[in-house]
Amino acid sequence: MEFDAVLIPPRRARNLQAGHWRDQTINDALDQAVRERPQQLALTAWRTEDDAVRRFSYAELARMADRMAVGLHRLGVRRNDVVACQLPNWWQFTLLYLACARIGAVLNPLMPIFRERELRFMLQHGEAKVMVVPQRFRNFDHAAMLRQLRPELPQLQHLLVVGGTGAESFEAALTEPAWEEAEDAAAILHATRPTADDVTQLMYTSGTTGEPKGVMHTANTVSANIWAYAERLHLGADDVVLMASPMAHQTGFLYGLMMPVMLGARVVLQDLWEPAKAAQIIRDEGVSFTMASTPFLSDLARVVAESGQPVPTLKTFLCAGAPIPGPLVEQARSALGAKIVSAWGMTENGAVTLIRPEDADERAVHTDGLPLPGVEIKVVDIDGRSLPAGTTGQLWLRACSNFGGYLKRPHLNGTDAEDWFDTGDQARIDAQGYLRITGRSKDVIIRGGENIPVLEVETLLYKHPAVLQAAVVGFPDARLGERACAFVVTRPGQQLVFDDMVAYFKAQQLTTQYIPERLEVLPVMPATPSGKIQKFRLREQLVALLSPSA
Known part of the structure; x- marks a missing residue:
C-alpha cells in the first residue's frame, strides 16, 4: 500500500518546535511501561457473553504483542x-494494534455493526491483506459474512476468526505458538519498526459525502491529541480507564486503547454496554475515568441512582457525540459524584475541544x-472571513492532531495553504473562547454517538x-440525542409502510443502526423553485407531528 499522507511533511518542523509532536510511537510507550512497571496490571477485558475476564500486566502485554507481531509476519x-x-472491545483488539505497530503494519478498525455493503467498500479501498473477526458477536455470524465477501476482495490473503478453526483460527495463527521465541523474532520485531510519521491507523468516516473516506493518522498526530487530552483532564499513571465505547471508533481507540499505554495506566474493556455491569466494574476495578456518548451517561446515572450503590472512585465522565441536556448533568452529578465534561471532536482530529474539570457545571x-x-x-463566513464572537458560521480548525489526509x-x-481544516460543521465561539456546535453542513444524523450517513x-x-x-x-430523542425519520413521496398506485421499509433496508444489507425509526x-x-427538497420544512412538520398536542 502506498499512503498519500500529504498533510504531514509541511507541518513537521512547526509541530516539533512547538513540542506537540514528540516523535514517539506506541512502541516507545509500551517499552517504557515494561521498563518502569512490568508487573503492573495494564489491561482487563470483560467478555459479556460468558462473563469471562482476561488480565495482562505490562510485561505480558508486550510479550503477547511480540508474539502476534511475528505471527503476522509469518502470514506475509x-x-x-x-x-x-x-472486533468488539476484546483484548485481541488492543493486542492486534500493538502487534501491527511492532512491524510497521497499519490497523484498520471497522465497526462491528457494519455489514456487507460497508465492508465491501472499505476492505477493497483500504486493500486489507488480513481481516480479523469474531466467530459470532451479538448473535451475528461475522465469519460467514466474510467468507461470502472474500471472492470480491482479491487483496485479502487471510481471514482470521477469533474462536475459529483450521486455517481461519486466530489463535493458531497468532496467539498460541510462542513466535516470540523463534530465532528470527528479534530481527523481525526491529527491522521495520515505524517512525512517528508513518501511517499507523486507517479509520473510515461514515460516508457523509457519499462513499466513506479513509482517514490516515500517524503516531505523531494521534499522540499529540492524547497528550493534550490527558493533560486537560489531569489523567496519569494512577488512573483506571473504563472503555465501553467501541474501540473501532476514534473515541475508544485513542482513549481506551492508546492512552492507557501512553500513560502507563490501567484500562478495563467492556464489550457490550450493560449499565449495571458497568457500575459493578467501576466499583470492583476502581475506575476513575470513562468517556462515552450521552445515552451511556444517562443509563449509568439511572442504574447507580436506582441501586443506591455509589461509584466513589469515578472522578470524571467525559460525554461527547451530542449536546448534554441540563437535567442530565444535574442527575449524573448527583448520582455518580463525578465531574461531567463535555467535548467535541471528529475522526480526523480526535477530541478538539473539552471543558476543563475546574469549569462550572453549566459549561x-x-x-x-x-x-x-x-x-x-x-x-468564518462563506468567503472564509472570520466572524465575531457569538456569531454562527463555518467551523475551521488548525491542529497538531489533524490527520494526514484521506x-x-x-x-x-479540506485543508488550505495555511493548514486550516474545514470541519463542515456550523458553530459559534463565545467571548471566552468556548465552542458550541450548532448544526452540521454535512447532512448527518448523530444517533447515540453514531453518525448516520444520510x-x-x-x-x-x-x-x-x-x-x-x-x-x-x-428528530430529537431524550436518550439517543437524535433518531431518523424517512419522508417519502410514493409513485402513483404504489404504497410503502414502515415494516416494508425496514425489510427492504435489511435486504439491502444496510447496517441496522442506520435504518430510520419513523416513516412519513x-x-x-x-x-424550492428549483426543486431542491427543503429539509428544514420537513423538520418543522416532524416537530408538529411529535408535539403532545398533535
Missing part, C-alpha cells in the same frame, strides 16, 4: 500492509469546551420501486 504482513479488524450544558493545546479554532482522495482533504440511506430509498422522492431528517408518507415534498 509487512510494513505499510493493512490489517483490518471488526458542560451550554458549550462543547475550549480548544486543547495545539489546537486553534475559528468561525486515503487515495487528497483532493478532499446520503447513503436516501440513495437506497430512491432505489425502492415504490418511492418517487425521499429525504431523511433527524407525503403527497408532495416541500421544495
Whole structure:
C-alpha cells in the first residue's frame, strides 16, 4: 500500500518546535511501561457473553504483542500492509494494534455493526491483506459474512476468526505458538519498526459525502491529541480507564486503547454496554475515568441512582457525540459524584475541544469546551472571513492532531495553504473562547454517538420501486440525542409502510443502526423553485407531528 499522507511533511518542523509532536510511537510507550512497571496490571477485558475476564500486566502485554507481531509476519504482513479488524472491545483488539505497530503494519478498525455493503467498500479501498473477526458477536455470524465477501476482495490473503478453526483460527495463527521465541523474532520485531510519521491507523468516516473516506493518522498526530487530552483532564499513571465505547471508533481507540499505554495506566474493556455491569466494574476495578456518548451517561446515572450503590472512585465522565441536556448533568452529578465534561471532536482530529474539570457545571450544558493545546479554532463566513464572537458560521480548525489526509482522495482533504481544516460543521465561539456546535453542513444524523450517513440511506430509498422522492431528517430523542425519520413521496398506485421499509433496508444489507425509526408518507415534498427538497420544512412538520398536542 502506498499512503498519500500529504498533510504531514509541511507541518513537521512547526509541530516539533512547538513540542506537540514528540516523535514517539506506541512502541516507545509500551517499552517504557515494561521498563518502569512490568508487573503492573495494564489491561482487563470483560467478555459479556460468558462473563469471562482476561488480565495482562505490562510485561505480558508486550510479550503477547511480540508474539502476534511475528505471527503476522509469518502470514506475509509487512510494513505499510493493512490489517483490518471488526472486533468488539476484546483484548485481541488492543493486542492486534500493538502487534501491527511492532512491524510497521497499519490497523484498520471497522465497526462491528457494519455489514456487507460497508465492508465491501472499505476492505477493497483500504486493500486489507488480513481481516480479523469474531466467530459470532451479538448473535451475528461475522465469519460467514466474510467468507461470502472474500471472492470480491482479491487483496485479502487471510481471514482470521477469533474462536475459529483450521486455517481461519486466530489463535493458531497468532496467539498460541510462542513466535516470540523463534530465532528470527528479534530481527523481525526491529527491522521495520515505524517512525512517528508513518501511517499507523486507517479509520473510515461514515460516508457523509457519499462513499466513506479513509482517514490516515500517524503516531505523531494521534499522540499529540492524547497528550493534550490527558493533560486537560489531569489523567496519569494512577488512573483506571473504563472503555465501553467501541474501540473501532476514534473515541475508544485513542482513549481506551492508546492512552492507557501512553500513560502507563490501567484500562478495563467492556464489550457490550450493560449499565449495571458497568457500575459493578467501576466499583470492583476502581475506575476513575470513562468517556462515552450521552445515552451511556444517562443509563449509568439511572442504574447507580436506582441501586443506591455509589461509584466513589469515578472522578470524571467525559460525554461527547451530542449536546448534554441540563437535567442530565444535574442527575449524573448527583448520582455518580463525578465531574461531567463535555467535548467535541471528529475522526480526523480526535477530541478538539473539552471543558476543563475546574469549569462550572453549566459549561458542560451550554458549550462543547475550549480548544486543547495545539489546537486553534475559528468561525468564518462563506468567503472564509472570520466572524465575531457569538456569531454562527463555518467551523475551521488548525491542529497538531489533524490527520494526514484521506486515503487515495487528497483532493478532499479540506485543508488550505495555511493548514486550516474545514470541519463542515456550523458553530459559534463565545467571548471566552468556548465552542458550541450548532448544526452540521454535512447532512448527518448523530444517533447515540453514531453518525448516520444520510446520503447513503436516501440513495437506497430512491432505489425502492415504490418511492418517487425521499429525504431523511433527524428528530430529537431524550436518550439517543437524535433518531431518523424517512419522508417519502410514493409513485402513483404504489404504497410503502414502515415494516416494508425496514425489510427492504435489511435486504439491502444496510447496517441496522442506520435504518430510520419513523416513516412519513407525503403527497408532495416541500421544495424550492428549483426543486431542491427543503429539509428544514420537513423538520418543522416532524416537530408538529411529535408535539403532545398533535
